[in-house]
Amino acid sequence: xxxxxxxxxxxxxxxxxxxxxxxxxxxxxxxxxxxxxxxxxxxxxxxxxxxxxxxxxxxxxxxxxxxxxxxxxxxxxxxxxxxxxxxxxxxxxxxxxxxxxxxxxxxxxxxxxxxxxxxxxxxxxxxxxxxxxxxxxxxxxxxxxxxxxxxxxxxxxxxxxxxxxxxxxxxxxxxxxxxxxxxxxxxxxxxxxxxxxxxxxxxxxxxxxxxxxxxxxxxxxxxxxxxxxxxxxxxxxxxxxxxxxxxxxxxxxxxxxxxxxxxxxxxxxxxxxxxxxxxxxxxxxxxxxxxxxxxxxxxxxxxxxxxxxxxxxxxxxxxxxxxxxxxxxxxxxxxxxxxxxxxxxxxxxxxxxxxxxxxxxxxxxxxxxxxxxxxxxxxxxxxxxxxxxxxxxxxxxxxxxxxxxxxxxxxxxxxxxxxxxxxxxxx
Numbered sequence: 001x002x003x004x005x006x007x008x009x010x011x012x013x014x015x016x017x018x019x020x021x022x023x024x025x026x027x028x029x030x031x032x033x034x035x036x037x038x039x040x041x042x043x044x045x046x047x048x049x050x051x052x053x054x055x056x057x058x059x060x061x062x063x064x065x066x067x068x069x070x071x072x073x074x075x076x077x078x079x080x081x082x083x084x085x086x087x088x089x090x091x092x093x094x095x096x097x098x099x100x101x102x103x104x105x106x107x108x109x110x111x112x113x114x115x116x117x118x119x120x121x122x123x124x125x126x127x128x129x130x131x132x133x134x135x136x137x138x139x140x141x142x143x144x145x146x147x148x149x150x151x152x153x154x155x156x157x158x159x160x161x162x163x164x165x166x167x168x169x170x171x172x173x174x175x176x177x178x179x180x181x182x183x184x185x186x187x188x189x190x191x192x193x194x195x196x197x198x199x200x201x202x203x204x205x206x207x208x209x210x211x212x213x214x215x216x217x218x219x220x221x222x223x224x225x226x227x228x229x230x231x232x233x234x235x236x237x238x239x240x241x242x243x244x245x246x247x248x249x250x251x252x253x254x255x256x257x258x259x260x261x262x263x264x265x266x267x268x269x270x271x272x273x274x275x276x277x278x279x280x281x282x283x284x285x286x287x288x289x290x291x292x293x294x295x296x297x298x299x300x301x302x303x304x305x306x307x308x309x310x311x312x313x314x315x316x317x318x319x320x321x322x323x324x325x326x327x328x329x330x331x332x333x334x335x336x337x338x339x340x341x342x343x344x345x346x347x348x349x350x351x352x353x354x355x356x357x358x359x360x361x362x363x364x365x366x367x368x369x370x371x372x373x374x375x376x377x378x379x380x381x382x383x384x385x386x387x388x389x390x391x392x393x394x395x396x397x398x399x400x401x402x403x404x405x406x407x408x409x410x411x412x413x414x415x416x417x418x419x420x421x422x423x424x425x426x427x
Contacts, residue, residue, distance in 0.1 A: 029252040032056045042374065045157040050197075050289040053265040055211060055252065058155070060259025063201050067150030069259060072279060073204040077258060079180065079279055081117050087149065089114050093140045098185050099133035104229055105188060108138070116180075123182050124277070136185035136274075142178040152281055155261070158199050160374060160382070161285040165348065166341045173332075175284040186273040189231045191217070192264065193332065195297040196284040201261040205278025210251035214267040219248035231271050266290040267297075288385035291342075295389045298338060301331050302398060320401045335399050339407060342393070346386045346418055349379040353425045380425050387418050 032048075034040050034056055049056050063069055074080050091113045096106035116137055123130045143151065154161070167173045175193065179200075192198045200207075210231060212220070220228055222241050231251065236242045255275075256262050264270060266289075286294050305326045306313075313319050328334040333341070353376060393399050394411040404411050 029250065031252060031254055034058045035061070037061050042156050046289070049263060049265070050287075053214070053267070053290070055254070055265055055268065056263050057254060057256065058157075058261040058263070060257065062155055062261055063152070063203075063259050066152040066201075066203075068152055068203045068279075068281065071150075073258075077204055079120075079204055079277055081121065085114060085117060088142070088146060091140075091142075091145060093137050096136045096138050097133045098136050098181075101188075101229055104227075106136070113137075120180075120182055120277075128182060128184055134182065134185050136179070136181035136187075138177070138179050138181075138187070140178040140180075141174060141176065143176040144174050152201070154283070155199075157263075158197075158283060158285060160287040160378065161283065162288075162291065162341070162345050163194070163196060163284055163286050166344050169344050177282045177284075179278075179280045179282060181274050181278060183274055183276050183278075185278075187271065188229050189220075189227060189269060189271045191267055191269045192284050194284070194286060194294045195267040195290070196286045196294065197266050197290060198264040198282060198284050199261055200256070200264070200280050200282040202256050202258050203279040203281060204258050205274060205276040205280075206258065207254075207256040207262075207278060207280070208273045208275055209254040209256060209262060209264075210271045211254065211264070212249075212251055212269045216248055217269045219244040220269075227269075266293045288382040291385055291389050292392075295338070295392065298327075298331070298333065298335070299396070302327050302335070305330070320398065323398075324402065335393070335396070336402055336407070339390075339393060339399075339404070339411065342386050342390050343409075343414065346383060346390075346414070349382045349386070350418070350421045352376065352379040353383075353421055376425065380422055383418055383422050383425075387415060387422070390415055390418070 032054075036059075045056075048054070071083050072080050089112075092110050093113050093116060094108050095111050095116055096108045098106055100107055116135065119130065119132065119135055123135075128134075142149075163175045167175065175196070212231075217227060220231060220236070220242065221244070222228070223243055228236060228242075236245050239246065251271075254262055266286075302323060305323045309319070309323065309326070312322075316322060324334040324336070328337070390411060394404065394415065409417070
């Protein structure tokens with residue numbers, strides 16, 4: 001991002017950051033379509049979609065150079081099962097049964113990819129029917145398992161990706177996934193992990209997305225406060241069960257064609273259908289634009305845990321620690337790890353500002369290289385957003401109960417360090 005464009009974007013962000021993210025409807029459900037790569041910059045995306053938290057669709061031109069677009073697809077646009085078996089046949093993959101509801105999701109099992117593709121071929125032959133149900137390969141960490149494969153390159157718009165930067169640094173997980181499924185497979189109504197952004201690129205096939213802006217999901221809750229499993233179910237019309245459904249806006253609908261990339265903003269609930277045999281690549285990601293939303297989500301999650309086990313508050317000596325344990329098991333992170341998450345990101349940005357990344361080191365670290373490519377001002381922006389959230393975390397009463405002074409470095413000292421780094425960079 002050039003200096004002038006970034007200054008414009010950060011000024012816009014300063015004005016927008018205090019605005020409400022309540023229940024809104026996009027005008028006539030409109031979603032912008034980005035046609036040309038050469039005329040759409042990172043600063044355009046930052047200003048028009050990341051900050052306002054609006055969806056958009058990128059044309060197939062943005063993915064035409066990917067290896068998966070060339071190799072995973074037959075000439076007639078279908079999944080290339082032979083290629084997939086040849087290169088990934090030894091993999092064991094997670095598969096969900098779309099025909100079964102279990103705790104408001106679909107039950108999963110781990111099976112060999114060879115078995116899944118055999119099932120898929122048979123499912124097509126039998127006119128998309130099987131006694132096993134409609135099976136959907138979901139959340140496969142292919143990038144982590146096969147890093148040497150020429151699959152795709154993350155578009156520049158999505159490279160400020162704190163989730164994968166952090167989990168790569170600690171070497172435990174990632175939020176990059178491959179989905180593969182037959183026509184009719186689908187994903188129930190949900191919002192993404194940590195209320196992150198997501199992007200999803202169709203390698204082949206066609207999807208239908210139903211999107212609801214943040215706040216609209218409140219109108220879809222039943223009389224017990226539960227969200228629906230399927231927002232297209234006729235039962236939602238029953239006002240005795242869903243008393244506020246009539247107040248909801250219609251969903252924003254997107255039909256995503258092969259090669260296109262959908263950007264799903266932070267906190268937008270959605271439901272997704274495969275209209276054809278489809279393969280997609282998906283990332284969940286957080287950055288400076290939505291890390292405050294992630295922090296708000298974590299506070300809500302902890303409050304929910306505290307309500308669930310409130311009866312033991314006075315009888316359990318380490319009750320607040322147990323709440324953190326339960327929270328981590330449910331969401332994948334607790335307050336101490338969130339502090340570490342912010343620390344890793346901030347330290348990487350300080351490295352950029354201190355010019356300690358030579359070309360060789362940058363080449364070995366794709367996240368730091370991407371951050372460097374976005375420029376010094378972007379690193380400053382990230383640090384400012386980290387300081388805001390870290391200041392809120394440090395003032396949080398539940399965080400204070402975790403003895404934050406024992407953390408390395410202690411939050412107060414780290415905040416001072418970050419503010420000094422920002423001041424130095426802006427001199």
